Amino acid sequence: MNTDFIIHHWLVDSASGSLIHQQTGEQRRLGEFQFKLLQVLIEHVGQPLSRDELTSLVWERRVIGNNSLPNAIHALRVALDDNGKEQRIIRTLPRKGYILDADFCHSGPSAEAITPSTSTRADALPVDEEPAPSEAAAPAVLPEPAGTPPRPSRFWRRLVACQCMVLLVVAGWLFGRQIATEGSEMTEVSAGVYSNIRLVELYRGWEVFSAAEDLSSQLGPVLFTLNQQLASSKMTMDVYFYAYGSSLNYTLSLKNACGAKQLAMNISNWRTDEVQLNTLISRETQRKINEMANCAR
Structure with a gap:
């Protein structure tokens, strides 16, 4: 791909083979063939591609299993935050194949303009942080006076x-x-x-x-x-x-x-x-x- 692409707020970064979120800078790395599949879909954005066409373009002459293409499609949907039930971005066309919906795609800035944030590593797991207690609530966590019976x-x-x-x-x-x-x-x-x-x-x-x-x-x-x-x-x-x-x-x-x-x-x-x-x-x-x-x- 000669131009950078943005799909549903995710910048496709060819240099690192990953997706970078426009707002948060979160980086999601893709496997070799997952990223190659995404590139093929981008090159044919808005065009339906049959399973045979995708298999030939992505895996070329390699011998692969029957689930290789569906598993790679599923991985891309997960990475793009695409609900698999609705299939809004990468849609399944019954008896035809798959299509990358052009409504969710457009050219975007280079990867240098949107880089993974320093506060959120690409491999970091978001942990549910509890809100910091306010000054008014602080006494609730102080030790109870000696001799006070347990509540x-x-x-x-x-x-x-x-x-x-x-x-x-x-x-x-x-x-x-x-x-x-x-x-x-x-x-x-x-x-x-x-x-x-x-x-x-x-x-x-x-x-x-x-x-x-x-x-x-x-x-x-x-x-x-x-x-x-x-x-x-x-x-x-x-x-x-x-x-x-x-x-x-x-x-x-x-x-x-x-x-x-x-x-x-x-x-x-x-x-x-x-x-x-x-x-x-x-x-x-x-x-x-x-x-x-x-x-x-």
């Missing part, structure tokens, strides 16, 4: 916290037993989309639906950011999940050269609030990443 509410909060920990341990144990149950099978989803994350769905014979598509759609941006954080920290993460009724069993396993950490969660009504689901997964995963041993010598 009843504290006892109940501690009791609830202990119960939650027990539930997490039990959920992890039950999930381990479910994996060993006959009639169950594990299927890797979104293979090749994330370099350091592996998503595995446990599908049991009596289940009639899969949660993979909904989960990938809702967690796409969070997983993309987490993948960058894991890659920079030289960690990998396996995520095992299955849905039953309105609940989601979500177990993550972090590994690096120095050790491993696991966390099992049972999330109720996970489909009703996408923002809360993303916040929960981001916060708890970041917490476990921070608990990992630092391999730096």
Whole structure:
């Protein structure tokens, strides 16, 4: 590409093979063939391209799997903050192929004019920061005078916290037993989309639906950011999940050269609030990443 392109507030930076946000400066790096696919779509913006045409232009004479193109398209949609259900930017044309919508594209400034911000690294995971307490609220966190009996509410909060920990341990144990149950099978989803994350769905014979598509759609941006954080920290993460009724069993396993950490969660009504689901997964995963041993010598 001889000219710089902006797609839905994201500058396509050919030099680094990444996307740079116009307002925040956030940088999202793409894989070699993901970026090449994006270049081909830009060169044919507004024109429908068949699957065969895209495969030939991007992978040329290489032998690839049937899911290589759909996985690369999915990765681009996640990177561009495109809702896969609506497919506004990169749209799927039934029985035809794909098209990059020209309404979301225009020529933009060079990459030098929009650079990743110094306060937000490209591989940084946005952490939910709690608001700083005001001066008026400061006394609420001061130690209580000696001899003051504990407030009843504290006892109940501690009791609830202990119960939650027990539930997490039990959920992890039950999930381990479910994996060993006959009639169950594990299927890797979104293979090749994330370099350091592996998503595995446990599908049991009596289940009639899969949660993979909904989960990938809702967690796409969070997983993309987490993948960058894991890659920079030289960690990998396996995520095992299955849905039953309105609940989601979500177990993550972090590994690096120095050790491993696991966390099992049972999330109720996970489909009703996408923002809360993303916040929960981001916060708890970041917490476990921070608990990992630092391999730096």
